[in-house]
Structures are given as C-alpha cells and as structure tokens.
Amino acid sequence: MKIQVITLFPEMFKPVLETSMLFKAKDKKLVEYLYINLRDFGLGNRKTVDDTPYGGGDGMLLKPEPLFAAVEYAKEQDSKAKVILMTPRGKTLTQAMSKKLSKEKDLIIICGRYEGYDERIASIVDEQVSIGEYVLTGGELPAMILIDSVVRLIPGVLGGENSAEIESFSDGKTKEFPQYTRPEKFKGMKVPEVLLSGNHGEIAKWRKNQQKN
Numbered sequence: 001m002k003i004q005v006i007t008l009f010p011e012m013f014k015p016v017l018e019t020s021m022l023f024k025a026k027d028k029k030l031v032e033y034l035y036i037n038l039r040d041f042g043l044g045n046r047k048t049v050d051d052t053p054y055g056g057g058d059g060m061l062l063k064p065e066p067l068f069a070a071v072e073y074a075k076e077q078d079s080k081a082k083v084i085l086m087t088p089r090g091k092t093l094t095q096a097m098s099k100k101l102s103k104e105k106d107l108i109i110i111c112g113r114y115e116g117y118d119e120r121i122a123s124i125v126d127e128q129v130s131i132g133e134y135v136l137t138g139g140e141l142p143a144m145i146l147i148d149s150v151v152r153l154i155p156g157v158l159g160g161e162n163s164a165e166i167e168s169f170s171d172g173k174t175k176e177f178p179q180y181t182r183p184e185k186f187k188g189m190k191v192p193e194v195l196l197s198g199n200h201g202e203i204a205k206w207r208k209n210q211q212k213n
C-alpha cells in the first residue's frame with residue numbers, strides 16, 4: 001500500500017512512521033509512506049497557502065488552489081488511490097473502517113491546519129474521517145492514528161497473531177479481553193486462576209465472558 005500524506009508539517013510523521021511496527025511494515029515493503037508538502041503548491045513568491053474566511057471570523061483557512069494542486073499531484077502518482085480528509089466533521093474512525101481501508105490499494109490523506117480549509121476541497125475527497133469529537137491544531141496526529149490502525153491490519157505486518165482475534169474486534173462491538181504475563185503474583189495481585197489452568201475451553205469461556213462487560 002502506498003500512503004501519500006498532504007501536510008504543511010511532513011517532519012511530524014518521520015518519528016512515528018519510522019518506529020516499531022510501522023517502520024517494519026515499510027522495511028518489508030508492505031507499505032510506502034510519501035510526504036507531499038502543501039507549501040510546495042503555495043501561491044506566488046511567498047508560497048501562500050492560507051487566506052481569511054469569506055463572511056468574516058477568526059483565523060485563516062487553507063486556500064483551495066494549493067489543496068487541489070497537491071491532490072492532483074498525488075493522483076498523478078496514483079490515480080486509483082482513495083482520498084481521505086481528516087476532519088472532526090467526518091465519520092468517526094472505527095476498527096471496521098480501518099479494516100476496510102487496509103484492503104485499499106493506496107491512500108492519499110489530507111491534513112488541514114489553521115482554523116480550517118476551503119470547503120470546496122470536499123468535492124475531490126472520497127471520505128471525511130474523524131478520530132473523535134474534539135478539535136486539534138492540525139490533521140497530522142489524526143492521520144498518524146489512522147495510518148497506525150490501518151497498517152497493522154495489512155497481512156504480514158503483525159507476525160504470529162491470531163487473525164480471527166482481530167476479526168472479532170473489527171465488528172466494533174467486541175472488546176479485547178484482559179491479559180496477563182509473568183510474574184504470577186505482583187504487588188499482591190494474582191493472575192486469574194483459570195489462565196494458569198491449561199484448560200483451553202475454560203480459558204476461551206472466561207475471555208468471552210470478560211468481553212461482555
């Protein structure tokens with residue numbers, strides 16, 4: 001999967017996408033991250049990307065021309081990529097959505113800044129996605145959260161885990177069950193007896209029961 005990110009702050013992504021599983025996924029060529037600096041598509045000598053809102057109001061908005069030009073550039077690399085805009089007004093990201101997105105061939109993710117963006121960008125976006133009902137200073141952190149949740153579902157990225165387990169979580173209704181590792185007793189707190197029993201039927205039953213609460 002090729003993931004192109006349109007952002008004014010590409011340097012924010014490196015530390016996150018170059019660490020641990022997200023880096024391993026890239027190293028194994030299961031995913032490719034490409035950063036497109038919106039500034040490169042800014043207007044005039046000053047590479048302007050923002051302007052004041054029609055109708056008045058505080059702050060600045062991203063202008064449509066640089067956004068359209070950046071998306072068009074990304075599409076030239078990758079005409080069938082799905083275009084996603086990170087916005088608190090979008091559909092809330094769920095495990096089921098991440099699962100679906102992990103099956104896409106390629107993604108283009110737009111990160112907004114300032115007080116917003118010219119709404120006409122919506123006309124060339126396939127999906128508006130939110131990570132929750134709060135407002136951040138930019139779409140970069142939300143984009144990284146989306147990338148993290150999608151990339152770990154690409155076959156071959158996580159090793160050795162039970163894919164059915166992921167499957168059961170992707171309906172968005174089932175929670176993960178609590179887990180324990182050594183030591184058996186820690187600061188007076190003991191690992192539930194059933195998990196030490198070796199009785200796989202009982203363990204499965206206990207885990208299922210835990211997921212209900």
Ligand code: 4GY
Nearest residue numbers: 086087112116130131136138142
């Ligand atoms: N919440 N979920 C979110 C966000 C920042 C102004 C548009 C969110 O996805 N994105 O808060 N984004 C805003 C900042 C421009 C993006």
